[in-house]
Amino acid sequence: MAAKVTTKNLYDAAKNGDVATLEDLMQQEPNLAGEVLYARSRNVLHIAAMHGQGGIVEVLSSHRQLARDVDSQNSTPLHIAAAQGSLHVALKLISMAPETCLWRDCHNMNPLHIAAVNGHINILQKLLETNSSPVVERVHRGETVLHLCIKYNRLVSLKFLVEKFRELVCAKDDDGETVLHLAVRFNQLQTIRYLVKQPYIEKKAHNSLGKTALQILNEIPHTPRYSDMEKLLKIRSTQKISNVFPNLTDTTMVVVVLIATMAFQAAVSPPGGVWQEHTASHKAGDAVMASTHPKLYKQFVRANTIAFGSAIITIFLITTRQPSGRIVFLLISLFTMWLSLASIALSYGASIMVISPNMETQSLVPVIIVVVVVSLGIIGFIYVYSIIREWFLRRDTALPRSHTSSDRVINNVGRVLRSSGPKT
Structure with a gap:
C-alpha cells in the first residue's frame, strides 16, 4: 500500500511540475518511474507530456525507455505532446526516442x-525537420495527412503542408477522393477557396464512383455556402479553353519541333533549288524561285519565317513548364502552335506551285482560304464536341439512381421473372 501511495505521489509531482518532489521520490526508489499506476497504462512521462511539464521531462531524460512506452491507446508520450502542443516537451521526447516519430497509435x-489535426504548426515543423517520411504515411482507408486536415477542419495545417508537399494535393484515398472532394463533403468554403487557387489542383478529378467535386456538391442539400462553393468549383468561361483544347504535352513539343525543322530546311533548300554559278542576274547560292517567281517567293519566305518563329515561341513556352491553368500562357501557346501549322501549310502550297507544271499563274489565295477554313473547322469541331460531351456528363450525373444501367438491368430481370411466374 505504501508503494502505491509513493507511486501516486510521483504521478502527482509529474502532473503539477514539482521537480523537487519527483527527484526525492526517485532517489528513494530508483525504479519507481517504471511503475504504472495511472489509468490507460500511462507512465509518469505520459503524465508530464499531458500537462506540458517540461521540467519533469528534463529530469526523466535519462530514462529513454519511458519515451518508448505506449499506453492502452498505443500512444507514446510524443503522441500526447503533439496533441497538447507543448513544443519544449516534444523536442525533449524527440531527442530521447526519435524513432517514435514513426510509431502509430490505435x-x-x-x-x-x-500535430496536424490539432493545428500545432511549431511541433509539425520540428517533426518534419527530424524525419519527413511520416508525412507520406496513410491512415485508415488510405487517407493522407491532408485528408485528416480536412476532416478535422485544420486549414492552417493544410496550408503549411501543401507548401512543402504539393504532390499530396492530388493524392486519393481508398474511395478515390482527393482533398477537394472531402472539403466539399464537409462544407468547408475557406478550404475550397484555398485549394482551387493552387495551380496543381485537379478540379475535375473523379472519385471511384466517377464523380467530381462539383457533382458531389450538386448531390448534397443546399446550404448558405452552396452558391459560393459552386462558383469556385465551376470552370469560368475564360478558363473553358483549357478544357476544350488538349493540354500542351510532349506530343505537342514533337509537332512544333518538326515544324521548326521543316521551316529551317525549306529556308536553306528552297523549292526549285539554288543557282550553282554567278551570272549577271544572280549569284551562286541564290534561290532559283526568287528569280522565276519573285512575288510567290516573297510570300513563301514570309510564311516560312512565321512558321519557324511561332514554332520556336511555342517550344520556349512549353519548356518553361507553365501550368495549363494559367490562361494567358495557354492562349499564347495555342495561338503560336496554330499559327505555325497554318504558316507551314502556306509554305507547302507555295512550294507546290513552283515545282508543279502549269501552275505558274496560280495564286496563293485559294491555299490561304483552304488553310483558314480547315483550321476554323477543326477548332469548331473540338468546341462542339466538348460541349456535347459536357452535356452528356451532366445528364448522366442528374439521373436518379433508379435510372442507372445496372438498375435498369435488375428491373428488366424482375419483370421477366414476374411474368414467368404462376398466374393467379
Missing part, C-alpha cells in the same frame, strides 16, 4: 498526424 496515426 487510430493508425503517427505524432505528425496528431
